[in-house]
Amino acid sequence: MKQPVKEFRLLESVSDFTQHFGFPSPVHPLVAVIDLEQTRHVVPQTAPALRQLYIITLKKNLKGVIQYGRGAYDFNAGVLAFYAPGQLCESNDSVDISELSGWMLVFHPDLLHKYPLGKKITSYGFFSYQVHEALHLAAREEGMLDGLVKNIRRECEQPIDGFSQDVLVSQLDVLLSYSNRFYHRQFLTRRPAEHDLLTRFEEYLTAYFAQQEEHPLPTVQHFADALHVSPAYLGDMLRVLTGQNTQQHIHQALINKAKQLLLGTSLTINETAFQLGFEYPQYFTRLFKSKTGLTPAAFRFSAQ
Known part of the structure; x- marks a missing residue:
């Protein structure tokens, strides 16, 4: 039986957001800082x-589960989470906010359009993370971010003038830069979990290229799904621990497998390309040369 499609509310402005969730109306049209302790009386909105x-x-101290993407997250421990435009979020009807604390910073993309941060923000992988990959802050880090958010709140409460947007964007830039630093710290300090993820990734990668039959070229999404993390999280983890992102690891494994086929079989160059999953052999030749400096044919000839 076909499942009914859920109806959801489209929130296009900061005012839409505060009205939908019953939060105080924003002072600034493009930015709102919400003190979550002051929202405990609000009935949780469960509609997506x-x-x-x-x-x-x-x-902090939110009792219940918030559904996000394919996963769910319990905020009771107190962590920092990031949401980008276009992401769907919903809570279940058992969420208890009677002891909720913390803050929420909401801002419209229009705030950034004329600033370098408008492009830079897309490079922060944590905006595409699933929320079970949220940022766990040390007490000192939490205090630093609390101070930055207080500054943003104070600026929002000032009368808007020709400098308001410059000041807000610069403060937001600092907040995101610190968040990026803390994320990379998290990859280093939580080494046991991350090294386990690295080990499992390498095992999946090795097993994939150990297949003898033809198979499609593997994608970053394929391995992220297998490991139950987002592509952005997997890429950041690999970059911190190994210096290479997911695609670079895939390409390295692909080239190693190609070398085995070129030297250990009688397959033609085209057959080798098809065996590796390339639809067009010229793409295989181009990638192989970019990684080794030789065409597949020249590599095979040089080993004779």
Whole structure:
């Protein structure tokens, strides 16, 4: 039986967001800083909402589960989570906010359009993370971010003038830069879990290229799905621990397998390309030469 399609509310402005969730109306049209302790009286909104907004939230003592993408997250521990425009989020009806604390920073993409941060923000992988990959802050780190958010709140409360947007964007830039630093610290300090993930990734990669029959070229998404993490999280983890992102690891394994086939079989160059999953052999030749400096034919000849 076909499942009914859920209806969701489209939230296109900061005012839409605060009205939908019953939060105080924003003072600034493009930015809102919400003190979550002051929202405990609000009835939790369980209807799914698609927000065309950036949201950074530090929630503590929230009892219940928030559904996000394919996963769910319990904010009771107190972590920092990031949401990009276009991400769907919903809570279940058992969420208890009676002891909720923390803050939420909501801002519209229009705030950034004329600034370098408008492009830079897309490079922060944590905006595409699943929330079970949220940022666990040390007490000192949490204090630093609390101070930055207080500054943003104070600026929002000032009368808007020709400098308001410059000041807000510069403060937001600092907040995101610190968040990026803390994320990379997390990869280093949580080494046992991350090294286990690295080991499992390498095992999946080795097993994939050990297949003898023809198979499609593997994608970053394929391995992220197998490891139950997002592509952005997997890429950041590999970059911190190995210096290479996921695609670079895939390409290295692909070239190693290609060399085995070129030297250990009588397959033609085209047959080798098809065996590796290339639809067009010229793409295989181009990649192989870019990685080794030789065409597949020249590599085979040089080993004779």
